[in-house]
Amino acid sequence: MFAYHLQLALRLLDSGQVFNVTFMEGQPVMLETTEDGHAVTMEVLEYMQRNRQNFNAAEWGFAEGEERIVRREGMVELASMITPSWSEIIGAKPLHGTLRMPGCNPMRCSFFLFTNDANAPDTGSGHAKRIIPPEEQRLASGYSGRLGCAVRILPKAPMTLDALRINQLTRSVADAKGGLVLITGSPGVGKSTTAAAFIEHVDRTRSGTIVTAESPVEVPFTSQSSVVTQREVGVNVVSVSVALRDAERNFAHSALVGEIQTHQDQLDTFNAARHGMFVVTTAFSSRAAEAVKMLVTDLDRDGVDGADLVSSTLQAVIHQVRLPSLSAGRWAFAYESIVISGQKEIAALVRARDWIGLQETITMDDSASLNGSLAALVRSKAVLLESAMAHAYDKSGLSALVGRA
Numbered sequence: 113m114f115a116y117h118l119q120l121a122l123r124l125l126d127s128g129q130v131f132n133v134t135f136m137e138g139q140p141v142m143l144e145t146t147e148d149g150h151a152v153t154m155e156v157l158e159y160m161q162r163n164r165q166n167f168n169a170a171e172w173g174f175a176e177g178e179e180r181i182v183r184r185e186g187m188v189e190l191a192s193m194i195t196p197s198w199s200e201i202i203g204a205k206p207l208h209g210t211l212r213m214p215g216c217n218p219m220r221c222s223f224f225l226f227t228n229d230a231n232a233p234d235t236g237s238g239h240a241k242r243i244i245p246p247e248e249q250r251l252a253s254g255y256s257g258r259l260g261c262a263v264r265i266l267p268k269a270p271m272t273l274d275a276l277r278i279n280q281l282t283r284s285v286a287d288a289k290g291g292l293v294l295i296t297g298s299p300g301v302g303k304s305t306t307a308a309a310f311i312e313h314v315d316r317t318r319s320g321t322i323v324t325a326e327s328p329v330e331v332p333f334t335s336q337s338s339v340v341t342q343r344e345v346g347v348n349v350v351s352v353s354v355a356l357r358d359a360e361r362n363f364a365h366s367a368l369v370g371e372i373q374t375h376q377d378q379l380d381t382f383n384a385a386r387h388g389m390f391v392v393t394t395a396f397s398s399r400a401a402e403a404v405k406m407l408v409t410d411l412d413r414d415g416v417d418g419a420d421l422v423s424s425t426l427q428a429v430i431h432q433v434r435l436p437s438l439s440a441g442r443w444a445f446a447y448e449s450i451v452i453s454g455q456k457e458i459a460a461l462v463r464a465r466d467w468i469g470l471q472e473t474i475t476m477d478d479s480a481s482l483n484g485s486l487a488a489l490v491r492s493k494a495v496l497l498e499s500a501m502a503h504a505y506d507k508s509g510l511s512a513l514v515g516r517a
Contacts, residue, residue, distance in 0.1 A: 121156045125265050126216040130159070131443070132300070136226075137187055137258040140180045146436035146443065149496040155180065187259040191223055198223065202259070210328045211263065218266040220330060225257045270312035270331045271305055277488070278309070279479050282428055282449040286313040289365070291427040291453065292385035294407070296397040301434040302445055303394040304330050304370065310392045311368045315340055321362055325355035326370035338366070345370075353380045360384065369393035378410060386425045400431040400450045401471040404462060423462040427453045433482070433503045435495045444494045446503065448482035450474055475506070478513065487513035 121133040121141045132144040133156070141156045154162075157180060191198040194209035201207050207223040273283045285293055293310055295303045308331040315322055316336045324333075324342045333340040343349040349358070352369055353376060359367050372378045372395045385391040397403035404422060411418030429450045437444040450470065452458050461470040478484035486500040487510060497514060504510040 120160070122211075122213065122216065122219070122263065124156065124159070125219065125263060128265070129163075131264060133263045134261070135182050135187060135190070135263070136260040137182055137184055139182060141182060149436055149438045149499060151436040184259070187261065190221070190261060191259065194221055194223070208328060210266070217268060220264050220266055220328065222262045224260045226260055267305070267308075267331050270308040270333065273309050273313055276306060276309050276445060277485075278306075278430075278447065279449065279485075281451050281479065282430060282447070283313075285427040285451060285453055286310050287317070288390055288427050288453060290385065290388040290390055291425055292382060293390075293392045293427050294403060294429045295392070295394045295432065296400065296403045296429060297394075297432045297434075298396065298398075301432055302443070303432065306430060306432060306445070307368060307370075307392045307394050308333075311340075311366065314338065314366045314390065318365065320366075321359075321364040322366045322368070323355060323359035323362070323364045324368040324370070325349060325352045326368070327373075330370065352377045356380050356384045356389075359389065360387070364389065366390040367392075371395070375410065378407075379414065382407075382411070382421070382425065386421065397431060399471065400429045400448045400474065401467050403429045403431065404450060404470065405465075405467045408462070408465065419463050419465050423452060423459040426462075427451070431482070435486075435489065435499045435503065437494055438496065439494075444489050446482060446485040446489055446500070448474065448485070449480045451480070483510045483513055486510055487516075490514050 121135075121143060124130050124143060125133050130143040130145040134142045134144075136142075142153055143156050143159055144151065144153050145159070146152065190211070191202070191207065193211055193213075194207060195201070198207055202223055202225045207221075209221055211219040211221045213219075273286065285291075293307075295307045297303050311322060311324070311333065315333055315338045319337045320339075322333070322338045322340045324340070325345055326342065327345040328347075329342050329344045333342065343355050345352060345355065349355045356367060356369070357380075367384060367389055369377065369381050369391060370393070372381060372393055381391055381393050395403060395406075397406065404426070407426070408418035408422050411421055431448040433446050435444045435446060436442075450458060452462060458470070458473065461473065474480045475483070478487075483504055483506055486495075486504055489495045490497050490500050491514060500510060500514075501507050
């Protein structure tokens, strides 16, 4: 069984009191939560000590004298629960999978192999890293290094567009009969949560078939008005391409692609949307306009007019950021939206490849801009002004919006 600190961290994660847990060989277990509107990272045992009034020590098995450093054997056991062949995978690429423990909700695990101490992330705990002797650094597969792992809980059900505070114009694209909705942002900001909310709306309001291609499956759908078939890439479907072809053969009206990871994924996702399927997917970008530009540029490489295809197929791009909420242990989300469907001015800017004009247009629209979304969160006392300022592209503009309440 896991070492004490690994068990404790996973139980805290399952309880919903923390969001992310990070394990790194030679370092203490770290967790991420929110307190008084601020994001907080601390050792798991420090969290238990600071919140001991909320825990029954006997029930939780809390013991202050336990070992605080993650050992190789604990990491190996955790990785083995994801797949017995973990050591054959981890040397070539990160390992992602779902951890299922008795009595706990499913958890998303992402394993990384750091080949030397210089590449290992500093947890900021202030504790010295354990020096791992050479004889301990050899993995079963022959690779050398230290294992690191980030774990987060998978939701029991999708959130709704209402709960996420998606504005009315952006929300309207969920009723489209075809086309692509792209959710963008940095890693870990909740893109999958927002993508699932769009599919939840379609599942609730439209009959037919919905297919997902995810790696791994993150949010379970219940099949309300539609029949939802969820497939995990690499487990019960070979690739995104195969999943989308199967969806077309089964006359699916909608699809969720968990993440665009390759150029081929992007082409197949875009083609499915262009041929009449409503497709929601996620990708990384720093701004909404940048995501549109990247999509156009990639399609241009295939010898087509990317701007024309995007302006006629892309329904919307939603770029999001995550902020610590004033509700303890919660996050809030703010959005920057480009809706192309039915917006002739926006479509014209895309066809003209006027990326500066596109960004300026949405920045001036309080209902579409990131500042407008941030200001709404501050005015509703969902987040602190300082947290919103940390994400604002125009801090003086955000101050003016907040003061205009």
